[in-house]
Amino acid sequence: MPEKSHRHVTCENCLSRQNSLFKSFCDEDVEGLDSKKSCSYYKKNQPLFLEGSTPRGVFCLNSGKVKIFARGEEGKEQIIHLSAGGEIVGFRAMFSGEPYKVSATTLEECNICFISKSDFLDMVDTNVTLRNGIMKELSTELADRATFITNMAQKSVRERLAFSLILLQDVYKDEMINLTREDLANFVGTATETLIRLLKDFKEEKLIQTHARKIEILSKEGLLKVSGA
Amino acid sequence: MPEKSHRHVTCENCLSRQNSLFKSFCDEDVEGLDSKKSCSYYKKNQPLFLEGSTPRGVFCLNSGKVKIFARGEEGKEQIIHLSAGGEIVGFRAMFSGEPYKVSATTLEECNICFISKSDFLDMVDTNVTLRNGIMKELSTELADRATFITNMAQKSVRERLAFSLILLQDVYKDEMINLTREDLANFVGTATETLIRLLKDFKEEKLIQTHARKIEILSKEGLLKVSGA
Protein backbone atom coordinates (compact mmCIF):
# COMPACT_ATOMS: atom_id res chain seq x y z
CA MET A 1 0.00 0.00 0.00
CA PRO A 2 1.61 3.27 -1.08
CA GLU A 3 2.07 5.98 1.47
CA LYS A 4 -0.12 9.00 1.08
CA SER A 5 2.83 11.25 0.55
CA HIS A 6 5.73 11.71 -1.74
CA ARG A 7 7.88 8.64 -1.57
CA HIS A 8 11.35 8.51 -2.96
CA VAL A 9 12.14 5.28 -4.74
CA THR A 10 15.67 4.41 -5.76
CA CYS A 11 15.82 2.77 -9.15
CA GLU A 12 18.44 0.36 -7.87
CA ASN A 13 15.99 -1.30 -5.50
CA CYS A 14 12.84 -0.69 -7.53
CA LEU A 15 11.06 -4.00 -7.95
CA SER A 16 9.01 -2.61 -10.79
CA ARG A 17 12.18 -1.98 -12.75
CA GLN A 18 12.74 -5.75 -12.96
CA ASN A 19 9.72 -6.02 -15.26
CA SER A 20 10.40 -2.86 -17.18
CA LEU A 21 12.28 -1.81 -20.26
CA PHE A 22 15.05 -0.70 -17.87
CA LYS A 23 15.64 -4.22 -16.57
CA SER A 24 18.84 -4.75 -18.53
CA PHE A 25 20.48 -1.53 -17.31
CA CYS A 26 23.97 -1.90 -15.86
CA ASP A 27 24.78 -0.34 -12.48
CA GLU A 28 26.10 2.80 -14.10
CA ASP A 29 22.98 3.25 -16.20
CA VAL A 30 20.76 2.65 -13.20
CA GLU A 31 22.64 5.35 -11.32
CA GLY A 32 22.16 7.77 -14.19
CA LEU A 33 18.50 6.90 -14.38
CA ASP A 34 18.10 7.39 -10.66
CA SER A 35 19.62 10.84 -10.77
CA LYS A 36 17.32 11.95 -13.59
CA LYS A 37 13.98 10.66 -12.40
CA SER A 38 11.67 12.37 -9.95
CA CYS A 39 9.08 10.52 -7.88
CA SER A 40 5.52 11.54 -7.19
CA TYR A 41 2.55 10.20 -5.34
CA TYR A 42 -0.71 10.22 -7.32
CA LYS A 43 -4.08 9.78 -5.75
CA LYS A 44 -6.94 7.90 -7.37
CA ASN A 45 -8.40 9.40 -10.57
CA GLN A 46 -5.54 11.80 -11.09
CA PRO A 47 -4.44 12.41 -14.68
CA LEU A 48 -0.87 11.78 -15.83
CA PHE A 49 -1.51 13.47 -19.14
CA LEU A 50 -4.42 14.50 -21.32
CA GLU A 51 -5.25 13.99 -24.99
CA GLY A 52 -4.12 17.04 -26.94
CA SER A 53 -1.44 18.21 -24.55
CA THR A 54 2.27 18.32 -25.30
CA PRO A 55 4.36 15.36 -24.13
CA ARG A 56 7.16 16.38 -21.77
CA GLY A 57 8.49 13.03 -20.66
CA VAL A 58 7.66 9.48 -19.68
CA PHE A 59 6.08 7.99 -16.58
CA CYS A 60 7.44 4.95 -14.87
CA LEU A 61 4.88 3.08 -12.78
CA ASN A 62 6.27 1.97 -9.46
CA SER A 63 2.96 0.93 -7.95
CA GLY A 64 -0.72 1.23 -8.81
CA LYS A 65 -2.66 1.00 -12.04
CA VAL A 66 -3.31 3.49 -14.81
CA LYS A 67 -5.87 3.52 -17.60
CA ILE A 68 -4.96 4.74 -21.08
CA PHE A 69 -7.98 5.92 -23.02
CA ALA A 70 -9.19 7.89 -26.00
CA ARG A 71 -12.43 9.83 -26.19
CA GLY A 72 -14.96 9.34 -28.96
CA GLU A 73 -17.01 12.10 -30.56
CA GLU A 74 -19.51 12.27 -27.75
CA GLY A 75 -16.79 12.29 -25.11
CA LYS A 76 -17.26 8.65 -24.17
CA GLU A 77 -14.03 7.02 -23.04
CA GLN A 78 -12.59 4.03 -24.83
CA ILE A 79 -10.00 2.35 -22.66
CA ILE A 80 -7.17 1.15 -24.88
CA HIS A 81 -4.86 -0.28 -22.28
CA LEU A 82 -4.40 -0.78 -18.54
CA SER A 83 -0.89 -0.34 -17.18
CA ALA A 84 0.44 -1.85 -13.96
CA GLY A 85 3.74 -1.71 -12.05
CA GLY A 86 6.90 -1.73 -14.12
CA GLU A 87 5.32 -0.30 -17.22
CA ILE A 88 6.61 2.85 -18.80
CA VAL A 89 3.69 5.00 -19.85
CA GLY A 90 3.71 7.62 -22.57
CA PHE A 91 6.89 6.71 -24.41
CA ARG A 92 5.17 6.43 -27.78
CA ALA A 93 4.56 10.15 -27.75
CA MET A 94 8.31 10.77 -27.35
CA PHE A 95 8.84 9.70 -30.94
CA SER A 96 5.78 10.91 -32.74
CA GLY A 97 6.51 14.63 -32.37
CA GLU A 98 2.80 15.24 -31.87
CA PRO A 99 0.46 15.99 -28.96
CA TYR A 100 -0.90 13.07 -27.00
CA LYS A 101 -3.65 11.19 -28.83
CA VAL A 102 -4.75 9.46 -25.62
CA SER A 103 -5.10 10.32 -21.95
CA ALA A 104 -3.78 8.51 -18.89
CA THR A 105 -5.42 8.55 -15.45
CA THR A 106 -4.70 6.63 -12.26
CA LEU A 107 -7.24 4.00 -11.23
CA GLU A 108 -5.94 3.82 -7.68
CA GLU A 109 -3.23 5.37 -5.55
CA CYS A 110 0.06 5.25 -7.42
CA ASN A 111 3.74 5.96 -7.00
CA ILE A 112 5.05 7.12 -10.32
CA CYS A 113 8.44 8.42 -11.43
CA PHE A 114 8.92 10.94 -14.21
CA ILE A 115 11.77 11.19 -16.69
CA SER A 116 12.00 14.22 -18.97
CA LYS A 117 11.78 13.82 -22.70
CA SER A 118 15.38 14.92 -23.34
CA ASP A 119 16.79 12.61 -20.68
CA PHE A 120 14.73 9.74 -22.01
CA LEU A 121 15.70 10.35 -25.63
CA ASP A 122 19.36 10.61 -24.60
CA MET A 123 19.09 7.19 -23.03
CA VAL A 124 17.41 5.77 -26.12
CA ASP A 125 20.14 7.25 -28.32
CA THR A 126 22.99 5.85 -26.30
CA ASN A 127 21.61 2.57 -25.01
CA VAL A 128 21.17 0.01 -27.75
CA THR A 129 19.47 -2.53 -25.52
CA LEU A 130 16.90 -0.02 -24.32
CA ARG A 131 16.29 1.09 -27.88
CA ASN A 132 15.80 -2.43 -29.14
CA GLY A 133 13.51 -3.12 -26.22
CA ILE A 134 11.43 -0.12 -27.14
CA MET A 135 11.23 -1.05 -30.79
CA LYS A 136 10.18 -4.54 -29.82
CA GLU A 137 7.60 -3.16 -27.42
CA LEU A 138 6.16 -0.81 -30.04
CA SER A 139 5.93 -3.66 -32.54
CA THR A 140 4.31 -6.02 -30.08
CA GLU A 141 1.72 -3.46 -29.07
CA LEU A 142 0.93 -2.77 -32.68
CA ALA A 143 0.21 -6.46 -33.16
CA ASP A 144 -1.87 -6.53 -29.98
CA ARG A 145 -3.98 -3.68 -31.26
CA ALA A 146 -4.61 -5.49 -34.51
CA THR A 147 -6.06 -8.31 -32.42
CA PHE A 148 -8.02 -5.80 -30.35
CA ILE A 149 -9.53 -4.30 -33.51
CA THR A 150 -10.42 -7.73 -34.85
CA ASN A 151 -12.11 -8.71 -31.60
CA MET A 152 -14.01 -5.45 -31.53
CA ALA A 153 -15.19 -5.94 -35.10
CA GLN A 154 -16.08 -9.60 -35.01
CA LYS A 155 -16.93 -10.70 -31.50
CA SER A 156 -20.20 -10.14 -29.66
CA VAL A 157 -20.21 -8.09 -26.48
CA ARG A 158 -20.58 -11.29 -24.47
CA GLU A 159 -17.49 -12.77 -26.11
CA ARG A 160 -15.52 -9.56 -25.67
CA LEU A 161 -16.43 -9.34 -22.00
CA ALA A 162 -15.27 -12.89 -21.35
CA PHE A 163 -12.02 -12.17 -23.15
CA SER A 164 -11.58 -8.84 -21.35
CA LEU A 165 -12.00 -10.42 -17.94
CA ILE A 166 -9.20 -12.84 -18.72
CA LEU A 167 -6.96 -10.01 -19.87
CA LEU A 168 -7.81 -7.97 -16.80
CA GLN A 169 -6.98 -10.82 -14.46
CA ASP A 170 -3.44 -10.72 -15.86
CA VAL A 171 -3.26 -7.02 -15.03
CA TYR A 172 -4.65 -7.50 -11.52
CA LYS A 173 -2.52 -10.60 -10.90
CA ASP A 174 -3.52 -12.16 -7.57
CA GLU A 175 -5.92 -9.32 -6.70
CA MET A 176 -9.53 -9.24 -7.80
CA ILE A 177 -10.52 -7.09 -10.77
CA ASN A 178 -11.55 -3.75 -9.36
CA LEU A 179 -12.99 -1.36 -11.92
CA THR A 180 -16.20 0.63 -12.03
CA ARG A 181 -18.82 -0.91 -14.27
CA GLU A 182 -18.47 2.13 -16.47
CA ASP A 183 -14.71 1.67 -16.90
CA LEU A 184 -15.23 -1.99 -17.61
CA ALA A 185 -17.89 -1.12 -20.19
CA ASN A 186 -15.50 1.40 -21.73
CA PHE A 187 -12.85 -1.26 -22.00
CA VAL A 188 -15.15 -3.86 -23.53
CA GLY A 189 -16.74 -1.25 -25.77
CA THR A 190 -20.39 -1.41 -24.79
CA ALA A 191 -23.09 0.38 -22.81
CA THR A 192 -22.85 0.18 -19.03
CA GLU A 193 -26.30 -1.40 -18.75
CA THR A 194 -25.43 -4.11 -21.25
CA LEU A 195 -22.26 -4.86 -19.35
CA ILE A 196 -24.09 -5.17 -16.04
CA ARG A 197 -26.62 -7.57 -17.54
CA LEU A 198 -23.87 -9.75 -18.95
CA LEU A 199 -22.03 -9.83 -15.63
CA LYS A 200 -25.25 -11.07 -14.12
CA ASP A 201 -25.43 -13.83 -16.74
CA PHE A 202 -21.83 -14.82 -16.00
CA LYS A 203 -22.65 -14.93 -12.29
CA GLU A 204 -25.60 -17.23 -12.97
CA GLU A 205 -23.38 -19.40 -15.10
CA LYS A 206 -20.89 -19.61 -12.20
CA LEU A 207 -18.13 -18.14 -14.32
CA ILE A 208 -17.54 -15.24 -11.97
CA GLN A 209 -18.55 -14.01 -8.56
CA THR A 210 -18.81 -10.41 -7.47
CA HIS A 211 -17.91 -8.90 -4.13
CA ALA A 212 -19.58 -5.54 -4.46
CA ARG A 213 -17.49 -3.94 -7.18
CA LYS A 214 -14.76 -6.54 -7.24
CA ILE A 215 -14.92 -9.39 -9.68
CA GLU A 216 -13.54 -12.82 -8.92
CA ILE A 217 -13.03 -15.25 -11.76
CA LEU A 218 -14.33 -18.71 -10.88
CA SER A 219 -13.66 -20.41 -14.19
CA LYS A 220 -11.03 -19.07 -16.51
CA GLU A 221 -11.61 -22.09 -18.75
CA GLY A 222 -15.31 -21.31 -18.93
CA LEU A 223 -14.62 -17.70 -19.82
CA LEU A 224 -12.13 -18.75 -22.47
CA LYS A 225 -14.78 -20.97 -23.97
CA VAL A 226 -17.33 -18.16 -23.98
CA SER A 227 -14.80 -15.77 -25.50
CA GLY A 228 -14.47 -18.06 -28.47
CA ALA A 229 -10.67 -17.83 -28.30
CA MET B 1 -0.06 0.14 -65.25
CA PRO B 2 2.62 -2.35 -64.19
CA GLU B 3 3.98 -4.74 -66.75
CA LYS B 4 2.94 -8.35 -66.37
CA SER B 5 6.49 -9.45 -65.89
CA HIS B 6 9.39 -8.95 -63.60
CA ARG B 7 10.39 -5.34 -63.69
CA HIS B 8 13.64 -4.10 -62.31
CA VAL B 9 13.31 -0.79 -60.54
CA THR B 10 16.34 1.20 -59.52
CA CYS B 11 15.92 2.80 -56.12
CA GLU B 12 17.57 5.95 -57.40
CA ASN B 13 14.71 6.67 -59.76
CA CYS B 14 11.95 5.05 -57.75
CA LEU B 15 9.15 7.54 -57.35
CA SER B 16 7.69 5.57 -54.50
CA ARG B 17 10.86 6.04 -52.54
CA GLN B 18 10.13 9.77 -52.33
CA ASN B 19 7.18 9.00 -50.03
CA SER B 20 8.89 6.27 -48.10
CA LEU B 21 11.01 5.92 -45.00
CA PHE B 22 13.98 5.82 -47.39
CA LYS B 23 13.35 9.31 -48.69
CA SER B 24 16.17 10.88 -46.71
CA PHE B 25 18.81 8.44 -47.94
CA CYS B 26 21.97 9.97 -49.39
CA ASP B 27 23.28 8.77 -52.76
CA GLU B 28 25.57 6.25 -51.14
CA ASP B 29 22.79 4.79 -49.04
CA VAL B 30 20.50 4.57 -52.05
CA GLU B 31 23.20 2.68 -53.92
CA GLY B 32 23.55 0.24 -51.03
CA LEU B 33 19.79 -0.17 -50.86
CA ASP B 34 19.61 -0.77 -54.59
CA SER B 35 22.22 -3.51 -54.46
CA LYS B 36 20.42 -5.34 -51.65
CA LYS B 37 16.85 -5.26 -52.85
CA SER B 38 15.24 -7.65 -55.29
CA CYS B 39 12.18 -6.77 -57.38
CA SER B 40 9.20 -8.93 -58.09
CA TYR B 41 5.95 -8.70 -59.94
CA TYR B 42 2.88 -9.81 -57.97
CA LYS B 43 -0.45 -10.52 -59.54
CA LYS B 44 -3.77 -9.73 -57.93
CA ASN B 45 -4.65 -11.62 -54.73
CA GLN B 46 -1.15 -12.91 -54.22
CA PRO B 47 0.08 -13.10 -50.61
CA LEU B 48 3.24 -11.31 -49.45
CA PHE B 49 3.19 -13.12 -46.14
CA LEU B 50 0.78 -15.08 -43.96
CA GLU B 51 -0.17 -14.88 -40.31
CA GLY B 52 1.91 -17.35 -38.33
CA SER B 53 4.84 -17.56 -40.73
CA THR B 54 8.36 -16.41 -39.97
CA PRO B 55 9.32 -12.92 -41.14
CA ARG B 56 12.31 -12.94 -43.47
CA GLY B 57 12.44 -9.33 -44.58
CA VAL B 58 10.47 -6.27 -45.58
CA PHE B 59 8.48 -5.41 -48.67
CA CYS B 60 8.74 -2.08 -50.39
CA LEU B 61 5.73 -1.19 -52.50
CA ASN B 62 6.68 0.32 -55.81
CA SER B 63 3.21 0.19 -57.33
CA GLY B 64 -0.15 -1.32 -56.48
CA LYS B 65 -2.06 -1.76 -53.26
CA VAL B 66 -1.84 -4.32 -50.49
CA LYS B 67 -4.26 -5.22 -47.71
CA ILE B 68 -3.00 -6.06 -44.23
CA PHE B 69 -5.46 -8.19 -42.29
CA ALA B 70 -5.95 -10.45 -39.32
CA ARG B 71 -8.35 -13.36 -39.14
CA GLY B 72 -10.92 -13.74 -36.40
CA GLU B 73 -11.94 -17.04 -34.81
CA GLU B 74 -14.22 -18.04 -37.65
CA GLY B 75 -11.64 -17.14 -40.25
CA LYS B 76 -13.28 -13.86 -41.20
CA GLU B 77 -10.79 -11.24 -42.30
CA GLN B 78 -10.44 -7.95 -40.52
CA ILE B 79 -8.56 -5.48 -42.68
CA ILE B 80 -6.30 -3.43 -40.44
CA HIS B 81 -4.60 -1.30 -43.04
CA LEU B 82 -4.33 -0.67 -46.76
CA SER B 83 -0.88 0.11 -48.11
CA ALA B 84 -0.11 1.96 -51.32
CA GLY B 85 3.04 2.94 -53.25
CA GLY B 86 6.00 4.02 -51.15
CA GLU B 87 5.00 2.14 -48.04
CA ILE B 88 7.25 -0.40 -46.45
CA VAL B 89 5.22 -3.40 -45.42
CA GLY B 90 6.11 -5.85 -42.70
CA PHE B 91 8.80 -3.94 -40.86
CA ARG B 92 7.09 -4.25 -37.46
CA ALA B 93 7.75 -7.97 -37.50
CA MET B 94 11.49 -7.27 -37.91
CA PHE B 95 11.63 -6.09 -34.31
CA SER B 96 9.14 -8.27 -32.51
CA GLY B 97 11.08 -11.51 -32.89
CA GLU B 98 7.81 -13.34 -33.39
CA PRO B 99 5.88 -14.84 -36.31
CA TYR B 100 3.60 -12.55 -38.28
CA LYS B 101 0.37 -11.70 -36.47
CA VAL B 102 -1.24 -10.44 -39.67
CA SER B 103 -1.26 -11.37 -43.34
CA ALA B 104 -0.61 -9.22 -46.40
CA THR B 105 -2.13 -9.80 -49.84
CA THR B 106 -2.09 -7.74 -53.02
CA LEU B 107 -5.35 -6.14 -54.08
CA GLU B 108 -4.19 -5.54 -57.62
CA GLU B 109 -1.11 -6.09 -59.73
CA CYS B 110 1.94 -4.86 -57.87
CA ASN B 111 5.63 -4.29 -58.27
CA ILE B 112 7.27 -4.93 -54.96
CA CYS B 113 10.87 -5.02 -53.82
CA PHE B 114 12.17 -7.22 -51.04
CA ILE B 115 14.93 -6.49 -48.54
CA SER B 116 16.17 -9.27 -46.27
CA LYS B 117 15.81 -8.96 -42.52
CA SER B 118 19.55 -8.78 -41.87
CA ASP B 119 20.12 -6.15 -44.54
CA PHE B 120 17.20 -4.12 -43.22
CA LEU B 121 18.30 -4.36 -39.60
CA ASP B 122 21.84 -3.36 -40.61
CA MET B 123 20.43 -0.23 -42.20
CA VAL B 124 18.35 0.53 -39.12
CA ASP B 125 21.41 0.07 -36.91
CA THR B 126 23.64 2.35 -38.91
CA ASN B 127 21.23 4.96 -40.22
CA VAL B 128 19.93 7.23 -37.48
CA THR B 129 17.47 9.04 -39.72
CA LEU B 130 15.93 5.81 -40.93
CA ARG B 131 15.72 4.55 -37.37
CA ASN B 132 14.06 7.69 -36.11
CA GLY B 133 11.68 7.58 -39.04
CA ILE B 134 10.73 4.05 -38.12
CA MET B 135 10.20 4.85 -34.46
CA LYS B 136 8.05 7.77 -35.44
CA GLU B 137 6.09 5.61 -37.84
CA LEU B 138 5.53 2.89 -35.23
CA SER B 139 4.33 5.50 -32.73
CA THR B 140 2.02 7.18 -35.19
CA GLU B 141 0.45 3.89 -36.21
CA LEU B 142 -0.07 2.98 -32.60
CA ALA B 143 -2.00 6.21 -32.12
CA ASP B 144 -3.96 5.59 -35.31
CA ARG B 145 -4.99 2.19 -34.05
CA ALA B 146 -6.22 3.69 -30.79
CA THR B 147 -8.52 5.85 -32.90
CA PHE B 148 -9.50 2.84 -34.98
CA ILE B 149 -10.44 0.91 -31.83
CA THR B 150 -12.44 3.84 -30.50
CA ASN B 151 -14.34 4.20 -33.76
CA MET B 152 -15.03 0.49 -33.84
CA ALA B 153 -16.35 0.56 -30.29
CA GLN B 154 -18.41 3.72 -30.38
CA LYS B 155 -19.53 4.48 -33.90
CA SER B 156 -22.40 2.87 -35.78
CA VAL B 157 -21.69 0.93 -38.95
CA ARG B 158 -23.12 3.83 -40.96
CA GLU B 159 -20.70 6.25 -39.31
CA ARG B 160 -17.77 3.90 -39.74
CA LEU B 161 -18.53 3.38 -43.41
CA ALA B 162 -18.63 7.11 -44.06
CA PHE B 163 -15.33 7.52 -42.25
CA SER B 164 -13.78 4.53 -44.02
CA LEU B 165 -14.70 5.86 -47.45
CA ILE B 166 -12.87 9.08 -46.66
CA LEU B 167 -9.82 7.17 -45.49
CA LEU B 168 -9.93 4.96 -48.56
CA GLN B 169 -10.10 7.91 -50.91
CA ASP B 170 -6.74 9.01 -49.49
CA VAL B 171 -5.31 5.60 -50.30
CA TYR B 172 -6.77 5.57 -53.81
CA LYS B 173 -5.82 9.21 -54.45
CA ASP B 174 -7.29 10.32 -57.78
CA GLU B 175 -8.57 6.85 -58.64
CA MET B 176 -11.94 5.55 -57.57
CA ILE B 177 -12.16 3.22 -54.60
CA ASN B 178 -12.01 -0.30 -55.99
CA LEU B 179 -12.56 -3.01 -53.42
CA THR B 180 -14.91 -5.96 -53.33
CA ARG B 181 -17.92 -5.39 -51.09
CA GLU B 182 -16.57 -8.13 -48.89
CA ASP B 183 -13.19 -6.44 -48.45
CA LEU B 184 -14.92 -3.16 -47.76
CA ALA B 185 -17.14 -4.86 -45.18
CA ASN B 186 -14.05 -6.45 -43.63
CA PHE B 187 -12.44 -3.05 -43.36
CA VAL B 188 -15.49 -1.36 -41.86
CA GLY B 189 -16.11 -4.34 -39.62
CA THR B 190 -19.61 -5.42 -40.62
CA ALA B 191 -21.54 -8.01 -42.62
CA THR B 192 -21.37 -7.74 -46.39
CA GLU B 193 -25.15 -7.39 -46.69
CA THR B 194 -25.24 -4.54 -44.20
CA LEU B 195 -22.50 -2.79 -46.08
CA ILE B 196 -24.30 -3.12 -49.40
CA ARG B 197 -27.50 -1.69 -47.93
CA LEU B 198 -25.65 1.27 -46.51
CA LEU B 199 -23.92 1.96 -49.80
CA LYS B 200 -27.36 2.05 -51.35
CA ASP B 201 -28.47 4.58 -48.74
CA PHE B 202 -25.41 6.72 -49.46
CA LYS B 203 -26.20 6.54 -53.16
CA GLU B 204 -29.76 7.71 -52.53
CA GLU B 205 -28.41 10.51 -50.38
CA LYS B 206 -26.10 11.52 -53.28
CA LEU B 207 -23.02 11.09 -51.13
CA ILE B 208 -21.48 8.55 -53.47
CA GLN B 209 -22.01 7.03 -56.87
CA THR B 210 -21.05 3.55 -57.95
CA HIS B 211 -19.68 2.39 -61.27
CA ALA B 212 -20.12 -1.32 -60.90
CA ARG B 213 -17.61 -2.12 -58.17
CA LYS B 214 -15.92 1.24 -58.15
CA ILE B 215 -17.06 3.89 -55.72
CA GLU B 216 -16.90 7.58 -56.49
CA ILE B 217 -17.23 10.04 -53.66
CA LEU B 218 -19.62 12.86 -54.55
CA SER B 219 -19.58 14.71 -51.26
CA LYS B 220 -16.66 14.33 -48.91
CA GLU B 221 -18.24 16.98 -46.68
CA GLY B 222 -21.45 15.00 -46.50
CA LEU B 223 -19.61 11.84 -45.61
CA LEU B 224 -17.64 13.67 -42.94
CA LYS B 225 -20.89 14.88 -41.48
CA VAL B 226 -22.36 11.38 -41.47
CA SER B 227 -19.18 9.98 -39.92
CA GLY B 228 -19.65 12.27 -36.95
CA ALA B 229 -15.99 13.28 -37.09
Added chain:
DNA sequence: ATTCAAACATGATAAAATTCATTTTTTCCC
Protein backbone atom coordinates in the same frame (compact mmCIF):
# COMPACT_ATOMS: atom_id res chain seq x y z
C1' DA C 1 -23.69 6.40 12.70
C1' DT C 2 -25.94 9.37 9.08
C1' DT C 3 -26.33 11.29 4.84
C1' DC C 4 -26.04 11.93 0.09
C1' DA C 5 -24.18 11.40 -4.30
C1' DA C 6 -22.34 8.11 -7.23
C1' DA C 7 -22.53 3.71 -8.79
C1' DC C 8 -25.18 -0.33 -9.64
C1' DA C 9 -29.13 -2.71 -11.17
C1' DT C 10 -33.43 -3.79 -13.70
C1' DG C 11 -37.38 -3.37 -16.90
C1' DA C 12 -39.49 -1.90 -21.15
C1' DT C 13 -38.88 -0.38 -25.61
C1' DA C 14 -36.66 0.80 -29.77
C1' DA C 15 -33.01 0.72 -32.96
C1' DA C 16 -29.28 -1.41 -35.24
C1' DA C 17 -27.26 -5.10 -37.31
C1' DT C 18 -26.95 -10.03 -38.52
C1' DT C 19 -28.43 -14.14 -40.70
C1' DC C 20 -30.31 -16.90 -44.19
C1' DA C 21 -32.55 -17.48 -48.51
C1' DT C 22 -32.84 -16.08 -53.11
C1' DT C 23 -32.26 -13.36 -57.32
C1' DT C 24 -29.61 -10.39 -60.30
C1' DT C 25 -25.39 -8.60 -62.03
C1' DT C 26 -20.59 -8.55 -62.94
C1' DT C 27 -16.21 -10.45 -63.70
C1' DC C 28 -12.95 -13.03 -65.76
C1' DC C 29 -11.01 -16.61 -68.25
C1' DC C 30 -11.13 -20.03 -72.02
Added chain:
DNA sequence: GGGAAAAAATGAATTTTATCATGTTTGAAT
Protein backbone atom coordinates in the same frame (compact mmCIF):
# COMPACT_ATOMS: atom_id res chain seq x y z
C1' DG D 1 -17.53 -13.03 -76.99
C1' DG D 2 -19.87 -16.56 -74.30
C1' DG D 3 -20.57 -18.98 -70.23
C1' DA D 4 -19.60 -20.31 -65.54
C1' DA D 5 -18.46 -18.73 -61.15
C1' DA D 6 -18.06 -15.07 -58.14
C1' DA D 7 -19.83 -10.99 -56.44
C1' DA D 8 -23.56 -7.89 -55.59
C1' DA D 9 -28.11 -6.96 -54.34
C1' DT D 10 -32.58 -7.56 -52.01
C1' DG D 11 -36.19 -9.33 -48.69
C1' DA D 12 -37.81 -11.30 -44.43
C1' DA D 13 -37.10 -12.81 -39.96
C1' DT D 14 -34.40 -12.76 -35.86
C1' DT D 15 -30.95 -11.46 -32.62
C1' DT D 16 -28.17 -8.32 -30.43
C1' DT D 17 -27.41 -4.14 -28.36
C1' DA D 18 -28.57 0.53 -27.01
C1' DT D 19 -31.52 3.80 -24.83
C1' DC D 20 -34.43 5.72 -21.44
C1' DA D 21 -36.71 5.59 -17.16
C1' DT D 22 -36.47 4.45 -12.60
C1' DG D 23 -35.43 2.08 -8.33
C1' DT D 24 -31.71 0.23 -5.18
C1' DT D 25 -27.26 -0.25 -3.11
C1' DT D 26 -22.80 1.27 -1.81
C1' DG D 27 -19.25 3.89 0.04
C1' DA D 28 -17.02 8.04 1.36
C1' DA D 29 -17.33 12.30 4.07
C1' DT D 30 -19.04 14.37 7.86
